[in-house]
Amino acid sequence: MEALLAFLGALARASTWRMAGRNALRNPRRTGIVVSAVAVGLGGILVTMAINFGMVFEMVQAAIQTELGDLQVHHKGYDDRPGLEVRIQQSPARAQDWLRGVPGVRAWAPRLRSQGLVFSPRASVGIDLVAVDPSREARVSVLPHSLVEGAWLDGEPRRLVVGERLARRLRVAVGEKVVVSAQDARGEMTGEAFRVVGIFRTSSRELDEGAVFLRMEDGQRLLGVGSSFSELVMVAQPHADLEEIRAALAARLGGDLEVETWKELRPVLVAMIEVFDRMGWIVYVAVFVAMAFGIANVLLMAVYERIREIGILTAIGMPPGRLVASIGVESLCVTMVGVAAGLAIGLGGVWLLRDGIDLSAFGAGLTAYGIPLRIRPVIRASDLWIPLLVSLVTALLASLWPALRAVGIRPAEAFRHG
Amino acid sequence: MGLEWRLAWRNIWRNSRRTALTLAATVFAVFLVVVFVAMAAGLHGKMIEDTVRVHSGHVQISGVGYLENRTLEQFLRLSPPVVQVLDSVPHLVAWAPRVVAFGLLSKESSTQGVALLGVDPKREPQVSTLSQRLVRGAFLPEGTQRGIVLGERLARNLGADPGDVLLLYSVAWTTEMAYELFTVTGVMRLPEPALDRKLAVLSLSDAQSFFVYGDRISEVAIRARNADDVPLLEKELARRLAASSPVPVEVHGWQEVMPELRQLIFLDDAGMYIMLAILVIVVAFGILNTLLMSVLERRRELGVLLALGLRPASLFRLVYLESLMLAAVGLAIGLALALPAVLLLQGHPIPLGGDVEAAARVFGMEPVVTFRLKPLNPLGSMATVFSVAALAAWLPARKASRARPVDALRGL
Numbered sequence: 096m097e098a099l100l101a102f103l104g105a106l107a108r109a110s111t112w113r114m115a116g117r118n119a120l121r122n123p124r125r126t127g128i129v130v131s132a133v134a135v136g137l138g139g140i141l142v143t144m145a146i147n148f149g150m151v152f153e154m155v156q157a158a159i160q161t162e163l164g165d166l167q168v169h170h171k172g173y174d175d176r177p178g179l180e181v182r183i184q185q186s187p188a189r190a191q192d193w194l195r196g197v198p199g200v201r202a203w204a205p206r207l208r209s210q211g212l213v214f215s216p217r218a219s220v221g222i223d224l225v226a227v228d229p230s231r232e233a234r235v236s237v238l239p240h241s242l243v244e245g246a247w248l249d250g251e252p253r254r255l256v257v258g259e260r261l262a263r264r265l266r267v268a269v270g271e272k273v274v275v276s277a278q279d280a281r282g283e284m285t286g287e288a289f290r291v292v293g294i295f296r297t298s299s300r301e302l303d304e305g306a307v308f309l310r311m312e313d314g315q316r317l318l319g320v321g322s323s324f325s326e327l328v329m330v331a332q333p334h335a336d337l338e339e340i341r342a343a344l345a346a347r348l349g350g351d352l353e354v355e356t357w358k359e360l361r362p363v364l365v366a367m368i369e370v371f372d373r374m375g376w377i378v379y380v381a382v383f384v385a386m387a388f389g390i391a392n393v394l395l396m397a398v399y400e401r402i403r404e405i406g407i408l409t410a411i412g413m414p415p416g417r418l419v420a421s422i423g424v425e426s427l428c429v430t431m432v433g434v435a436a437g438l439a440i441g442l443g444g445v446w447l448l449r450d451g452i453d454l455s456a457f458g459a460g461l462t463a464y465g466i467p468l469r470i471r472p473v474i475r476a477s478d479l480w481i482p483l484l485v486s487l488v489t490a491l492l493a494s495l496w497p498a499l500r501a502v503g504i505r506p507a508e509a510f511r512h513g
Numbered sequence: 514m515g516l517e518w519r520l521a522w523r524n525i526w527r528n529s530r531r532t533a534l535t536l537a538a539t540v541f542a543v544f545l546v547v548v549f550v551a552m553a554a555g556l557h558g559k560m561i562e563d564t565v566r567v568h569s570g571h572v573q574i575s576g577v578g579y580l581e582n583r584t585l586e587q588f589l590r591l592s593p594p595v596v597q598v599l600d601s602v603p604h605l606v607a608w609a610p611r612v613v614a615f616g617l618l619s620k621e622s623s624t625q626g627v628a629l630l631g632v633d634p635k636r637e638p639q640v641s642t643l644s645q646r647l648v649r650g651a652f653l654p655e656g657t658q659r660g661i662v663l664g665e666r667l668a669r670n671l672g673a674d675p676g677d678v679l680l681l682y683s684v685a686w687t688t689e690m691a692y693e694l695f696t697v698t699g700v701m702r703l704p705e706p707a708l709d710r711k712l713a714v715l716s717l718s719d720a721q722s723f724f725v726y727g728d729r730i731s732e733v734a735i736r737a738r739n740a741d742d743v744p745l746l747e748k749e750l751a752r753r754l755a756a757s758s759p760v761p762v763e764v765h766g767w768q769e770v771m772p773e774l775r776q777l778i779f780l781d782d783a784g785m786y787i788m789l790a791i792l793v794i795v796v797a798f799g800i801l802n803t804l805l806m807s808v809l810e811r812r813r814e815l816g817v818l819l820a821l822g823l824r825p826a827s828l829f830r831l832v833y834l835e836s837l838m839l840a841a842v843g844l845a846i847g848l849a850l851a852l853p854a855v856l857l858l859q860g861h862p863i864p865l866g867g868d869v870e871a872a873a874r875v876f877g878m879e880p881v882v883t884f885r886l887k888p889l890n891p892l893g894s895m896a897t898v899f900s901v902a903a904l905a906a907w908l909p910a911r912k913a914s915r916a917r918p919v920d921a922l923r924g925l
Contacts, residue, residue, distance in 0.1 A: 132798030221615035388538035389799030
């Protein structure tokens, strides 16, 4: 207890830090090597983690920006059985009323979804049918801005925008006609000819080879659903609280409709982020354990070198707590300088890579998993505080053995040693 | 020479605490490298086997251009010479013919787009695990006419159960509309969500008559003993089929059928090796520091040795030997710990739960961490850690060989 008090007291004293700092600099080469080990290790891990998380982040962003939006409204039961049967039995224009007075929503767009077949004179493919309001869709999704050929839908009827892979499979070009066939709300098969006006490319293979976009009015007529629709997609203002929007909107909707955030719509995206978080801990701990051996080794050396000096200090009555504190602080100083340098290297590396890393060399197949072809590293707050916390603990633990060894030095032994 | 070895060995143990710490760092590095590489090998091997066995097969034979287009237009026929090649080629465990197509399935007013797989009910279970994944009903029992098996999520979205009658609607090979009623015989749970939502399996003969496809098929899925046999099997099949098939066909290994899987594995490997490299570098710095300290400590002693006539080259060798011995002992202990651990884990895969499980399924994996020790793993890990240690020892050894007797004696 007494020793602990002495330890804490010593930590608060400026002289402890001054002494530890000077001790650390007594052998600059040795300290330099430890500092660079910590710096290189931490810097490298930081950049690697930032790239990894950048990948996850882009996956999530891509899903939000092309399909999910930040929030969606559905008729209850749609999540369990997505299909034409479960629809919002009101006109899309009603959304204006729902959203009146709901803060933080930047844009919204209605969609009508079903499934069907599309066939060209050469092939037929099963597809997701998405009927949209062209100008509103352009405000909630990047898809209308991701065209590689032709143009996005406009007011003209019977036009279709398809993905690049789908166009290739159907072997159709912009300007050619295809037939879209589907079952309507009464269970009858219906079909209509559409002209392909645009071809898009996104980072989602599912969209690129399995979705067609058409005008809301065309979709409603083809599927015979009157003016009803499937979902309302909303994009929030930057930094808006999604839960707040959800609560405000839920209060204004009837009991048969429900609002969900992207986290509920695609829980797997949340799971992926958590897996990466956990992986971060494992990696940081593994690297710092590797560093701990080096740090402990250096401190142990330092203690050996100073056996005589420590013996004198003990002989003139230095409390063991202060001795432990001075070695612990020395370890902290060395480690923290390394951590600071490592953070600088890591952040510098991320800054250098800010334009992103082009993965297209690895091939376009990655889009099947929703992995985008350009990755920008992303540093999160946890990339800063986890290494700080882990290094703090590492530094103190690594100093434990050398410190105890130092306390064990008896003056008599020390003088003999000299 | 013998003297140097003895001297080096004794020097290592002069400061046993320092040596213990350095050893621990090396052991830790070797252990992590071996375990992580084994985990990646197990994970990727399982990923390949899982994905391949669910559906695609290790190798596929198909008509020319099928892989890019995947429509009914690219087909092949099981002509006698083709069957003969399939039955006689070595390393082939089983094969199954299939028709692959699209359709709309509807029950009352709900419709779902489906990926249709027409399979030979007898041959298919030898190649894929589809029939083992039933949760309700049966897998196309013998004698059933127009039976269909659905993915679980697909069945739920349609509100269909075994015994229900569904309408299948699609475009036949003749480009005419095709309608037919099918009875659900079973529901299967598929690990990959996209497949679970989309896949419907029917018998090959039903598929051929529904699509007016005659005796044509889309692909032959082939099972090898394991993924390692694939390149050999692929080459042999291509060679024999080119010689005997009446029409040209294409042979593709899983890497070509699922390029995305190959790329994902590559990306994952790259990330892991970077992490391990950083780890090894950190450990190398530790080793470098320890050796440097031990050389500096012994300045006086080394100076005396030089004064007594030992040549700098011998001194270099002495210090270098010390570090190599240290690394070798560390490697031996590391491997002695890691190999039994990995072998144990190889027999006892670790199940995953919660969030990780869901994330694993997106990538088409069963949520278990498996380990697989390939012979290259311990060898490669050993070689890497040893050469990094050898590299780290160079600076201290050079420092030792450049000690000057005068400085050394004056210094203390």
